[in-house]
Amino acid sequence: MLTNFQTRILKTISSGGRDGSAGCVHQGKSKLAALMGDEFFTTIAGKVVLDFGCGEGAEAIEMAQRGASRVIGIDIREDVLQVAKARALDARVQDTCVFATSTKELADLVVSVDAFEHFADPAEILRIMNTLLRPSGEVLISFGPTWYHPLGGHLFSVFPWAHLIFSEEALIRWRSTFKTDGATRFGEVAGGLNQISVAKFEALVAASPFKFAALELVPIKRLRRLHNSLTREFTTAVVRCRLVKRS
Numbered sequence: 001m002l003t004n005f006q007t008r009i010l011k012t013i014s015s016g017g018r019d020g021s022a023g024c025v026h027q028g029k030s031k032l033a034a035l036m037g038d039e040f041f042t043t044i045a046g047k048v049v050l051d052f053g054c055g056e057g058a059e060a061i062e063m064a065q066r067g068a069s070r071v072i073g074i075d076i077r078e079d080v081l082q083v084a085k086a087r088a089l090d091a092r093v094q095d096t097c098v099f100a101t102s103t104k105e106l107a108d109l110v111v112s113v114d115a116f117e118h119f120a121d122p123a124e125i126l127r128i129m130n131t132l133l134r135p136s137g138e139v140l141i142s143f144g145p146t147w148y149h150p151l152g153g154h155l156f157s158v159f160p161w162a163h164l165i166f167s168e169e170a171l172i173r174w175r176s177t178f179k180t181d182g183a184t185r186f187g188e189v190a191g192g193l194n195q196i197s198v199a200k201f202e203a204l205v206a207a208s209p210f211k212f213a214a215l216e217l218v219p220i221k222r223l224r225r226l227h228n229s230l231t232r233e234f235t236t237a238v239v240r241c242r243l244v245k246r247s
């Protein structure tokens, strides 16, 4: 009964458009330059790079074009990998930039962009990254929005924090009015959504084979004056970090 009522509200609210994603524009810059900084392309020069959660491959291809000696894009979705492979062919980097659901190749650098909030088992992903990374290598992660961000529910954030106000059941039922993949939980939507918070991410890294060499919580621009250790879960736009292996 309550779920039906909530679903009806969601349908009404979203009828003007349902893109509740937190997609951001990077002001004409490439996403990698905007998220990782311009010096990122110096870091990847001549390196074997693993792009974990590569999606349709735009960043992997850019890394291949801008100096990486080899890029391996990893994703669980075959459909996005097909798009990525076609794009690599178009960009004529198919020999240096490959895409697959898994690899055994060792990398000098592991990169993961906008994917950590989607991994069903992020602790396992860190373990896999550790096995694929050379001892002196590092992991560069940038992701967000995290779960308590106003748009942390991605598609489910019909308005800011809607994903925290409505029940999972109502949100999933509302989603099933326009998506037909049969997902019954947040974690089952295409590409996944694991409800990770900043604190959960810190705890994951603490329990992983990695330690933070750097961690930056980038505030939501308009809320930056309110951004502090108490409000960070609600006011962080992007979690950015550099991980190294524990020695």
Ligand SMILES: C[S@@+](CC[C@H](N)C(=O)[O-])C[C@H]1O[C@@H](n2cnc3c(N)ncnc32)[C@H](O)[C@@H]1O
Binding pocket: 052, 053, 054, 055, 056, 057, 059, 074, 075, 076, 077, 080, 112, 113, 114, 115, 118, 119, 120, 121, 190, 191, 192
């Ligand atoms: C929001 S997309 C980001 C894609 C790309 N990195 C970008 O920045 O545009 C997140 C990607 O992570 C992928 N993903 C989710 N779980 C994964 C897993 N266990 N292993 C590899 N990729 C995964 C999804 O399929 C999706 O393509």
